[in-house]
Amino acid sequence: MEELNRKTVEEFRESDKVPIVVVMDNIRSMHNVGSVFRTADAFLLHAIYLCGYTPRPPHRDIHKTALGATDTVSWSYFDTTASAVASLKEDGYSVYAVEQVEGSLSLAHIDCLIEGKLAIVFGNEVEGVNGEVLRMCDGCIEIPQLGMKHSLNISVAAGIVLWELVRRRV
Numbered sequence: 001m002e003e004l005n006r007k008t009v010e011e012f013r014e015s016d017k018v019p020i021v022v023v024m025d026n027i028r029s030m031h032n033v034g035s036v037f038r039t040a041d042a043f044l045l046h047a048i049y050l051c052g053y054t055p056r057p058p059h060r061d062i063h064k065t066a067l068g069a070t071d072t073v074s075w076s077y078f079d080t081t082a083s084a085v086a087s088l089k090e091d092g093y094s095v096y097a098v099e100q101v102e103g104s105l106s107l108a109h110i111d112c113l114i115e116g117k118l119a120i121v122f123g124n125e126v127e128g129v130n131g132e133v134l135r136m137c138d139g140c141i142e143i144p145q146l147g148m149k150h151s152l153n154i155s156v157a158a159g160i161v162l163w164e165l166v167r168r169r170v
Helices: 009-014 030-042 060-066 081-090 131-136 154-167
Strands: 018-025 045-051 075-078 094-098 118-122 139-142
Touching: 018 030, 018 081, 018 154, 030 045, 030 060, 030 154, 045 081, 075 081, 081 094, 081 118, 081 131, 094 131, 094 154, 118 154
Parallel strands: 018 045, 018 118, 045 075, 094 118, 094 139
Antiparallel strands: none
């Protein structure tokens, strides 16, 4: 760990965070939740908001993929994703959903999102982001996909989108 120059839990908690909040809208899989925690830790994100029936730590199946990131990444729970988004907007966040909709921004063209406080909503594995929540968002981001399938597992989509946002900020 020393050779990798990794932060301790305390150093992580005291570090300045990248001002991005991940919002998880009714995610079913504990493994997806744990994986997103681990990604948020890797990119030193501000927080994760777990909404609706999204599983919450502590749970062994979340821990299995989070590998301790639930101890470092700040997280909050909201009964509804709409209430989480409303809270973020009150706090001055721009809120974007990752969803394939008419008028969405291609991930390749997100230059407008590289500054300021930003929240990214990831939707349910089957239904996507809730329609009410989509209407509350400032816009949507779409990951270009070239094959026959036009969806990705949430943990994969989160890794792609969050890395693209973070790499442009650091």
